[in-house]
Structures are given as C-alpha cells and as structure tokens.
Amino acid sequence: MAVSASPVISATSSGAGVPGGLFRAEPLYSTPREPPRLTPNMINSFVVNNHSNSAGGGGRGNTNTNECRMVDMHGMKVASFLMDGQELICLPQVFDLFLKHLVGGLHTVYTKLKRLDISPVVCTVEQVRILRGLGAIQPGVNRCKLITRKDFETLFTDCTNARVSLCCPGCSAVV
Template sequence: MASSPLPGPNDILLASPSSAFQPDALSQPRPGHANLKPNQVGQVILYGIPIVSLVIDGQERLCLAQISNTLLKNFSYNEIHNRRVALGITCVQCTPVQLEILRRAGAMPISSRRCGMITKREAERLCKSFLGENRPPKLPDNFAFDVSHECAWGCRGSFIPARYNSSRAKCIKCSYCNMYFSPNKFIFHSHRTPDAKYTQPDAANFNSWRRHLKLTDKSPQDELVFAWEDVKAMFNGGSRKRALPQPGAHPACHPLSSIRTRSIAFSSQTLMLLEEIFGEKDQ
C-alpha cells in the first residue's frame, strides 16, 4: 500500500495486503462462479437455513426479505434496516421479471411488489452482526489500514486495529499532524493541502464514519476489503443478539409456558377455595 504523504519518525508501517494475511474461505470463489448465467436460481445455506439466490449483473445475490423473515425474524424492520445502512450494505432492487422468478422459487410471497437483493458476503456480514460474535479479524502485529475521508478538506491516516478496543478509541493516526483520533472524530479532522478541494460533508455526523472513512487504495484485494469490513462491524451499536429458535423444541421449555401453567394452576386452586367457601355458606 502507498505510504503516508508526510511520514514521521514514528509512523506505523502499513503491511502489504498480499503478504499480510491469507484469504479466508469467504474470499475463495465458489465452484462454477465463472459460469453463472443471468437470472440463474440457486440456493445458499446461511446458519443452516436455505436461502434462494439469483444471479444479477453477473453476481450471485440473496433475497433480503427472505433473510429477514427467517434468520432475522426476531428482529424488527428498523433494527435490520439501521444495521444494514451502518454496515454500508446497499440493496439492489430486482426487476419485475426477477421478482416473479423469486416468487416461483418460494423466496417471496405472491403479494410482494419489490425485493432488495444483497450479495452472499453482505448477507453473512449482516447475519453475523445479529447472530454471531463480531471478533476482530486476525491481522499481523503492527498492521494498519491506510484510510482517508473527503469531508471538508479531507484527511488521510492509519487506522490501527490493535488500538480499536471501543467505539471511542483513538485508533487513527493522522498522516499530517501525527495526532490520534477516534473514528467518529477523525471524519471532522482535515488538513488543507495545496491540491485539496473542499467538499461539503453529506450529512456527516459522529455515527456515519463507516460511510465516509474508506481505504485509500482504490483497488484493494478482496481479503483486505473483508478485513476492513469486519473491523467496521465492531462496536456497531446495538450488539444485542437473540438465539435462533430450535426446531422441534417442546413448548413446555418456553418460559412463557411455565408462567401460563402456574397461572392456570393458581386459578384452579382459587376456584376450589371459592367453591368450598360458598359451599359451606350454602349448608
């Protein structure tokens, strides 16, 4: 990766993405990926649940509505929408023909009018943020992402994952002044360089750094992008998770069932006492 514009004596070396870490299984191409045909229907298993996939613009995408109604059915629409936006996941709306294909495949109900599609990688990230543990990716020691933003006059810095242990951690070292900032403060920090152009922030706020802070390398390798996405998913607010319902679970195992059982038993005892009291009075 390119070095910082104004290197200092204590600058952190940016590891080369090709030798930094090995790509994981998610970055490996799936068998037959090059032979995908437009509107080809497939199936992907996420957390043990089959999800219908459809090839759109040469890329396999999954039905977000089906994911929301199965894997994420215990979460509200607003929770899923806000988390998707925070993770930078953009839905691609399918055409009427593609929507009909999804209906016939059982992914969408007949009454549906539209459907957003996301990639398999994006679906894994979204589900992991709700159902899994957002552990930091395995990166080499002293590794740093070369990042930049274009808010105001813009700025460039080194995002150090080892220092990112909370949402307000000062983990970004400015390449110009060598000061450390938290991600949500760094997007408001800028330096006016001779070739810089002022850009009015697009509704920038302290919670939108994931949208404004980007890798400086315009064509990074997939494993570097995936690691950056995993880092951004950490401390993403509302880390509340709910366990998936177990198929075939006995109703008596549900806590509400025991509450109902106790309330019914109590009501029966009350009725018996009332019958005894009124019965004695009648005698």
C-alpha cells in the first residue's frame, strides 16, 4: 500500500492554508500586572443595566427583583433589593456589620428569627451573584437570605437587649 505524502508545516511558516498559522509570534498573555478594578459607577451601571431584564415578571407587573441598591443603615452601606414594593436587606451582611459581636454566630440569629416569627426571603441565584460581586457576601457563599428593615430592627433590638438581662428584680447585674 502506498502512503501519500502530506505537506509539512514548520513552526516558522505561516501555516500553509491555516489562517493565522499554527504558532503565534507574540505571547498570548502579557506579563502579570494589577488586575483592573471596578469603580462604583461601573458596578451600579452593571447592576442596573445587565440585570434589569432578568426578573421573571410572570404577569405580576414590572417588578424587578434583581436591581440592587446600597442603602444607609446605622451609618453603614448595606445591599438591598426592592421586591413586591418592600425593601429587603442582605441578612449575612447586616450580621457581619452589626450582630456578630452581639451573638454567638449566624445560627443564633436564625434561632432568634424563628422565635421572633420573622421569615427571611431566600435569594435567587442571580441575586447571590450580585451580592458576591458587590462584596456584600463572601466569594464562596452560594445561599443568602433577605429581611425587611423593620425585621432587622426587631432582630437588632432583641440581640442588644439579650446582652443585659437581670438575674433578679431590682438587680442590675449583667449576666
């Protein structure tokens, strides 16, 4: 059986019929340098423009559940979403900012929420991505819950009052 000869392409040739050749003269990657940083204006335009069409309206009107705003709470900026006319704030973020020094952990907060009859709203996948992108939650987090401002104030009051409890009537000992 005869073997047909195929053309040989050298590393320095232009690739004989292959667009752009097999090898590049310039490197694919430049030398390592500081990655570009997102400015707040870029983040806000991304959140508003790219996520405004992601909400599933389903005939409920023009409710956009993926539009995130940074709102002021007790002097700190907190991520919030407007859902069904209610402003909902990121529970892990307010825990990190306001509650973690008052209670044992996030599990304690969820126990308090149950006792206070507060039902957090579970974030959608897209909302979690937005919150991670804004730095409101840690990069590895894949679940998040939202609560209203009123519910947060109730929770915050409960957490601060739990620290000072009286051991007996008329006594002011901190337990």
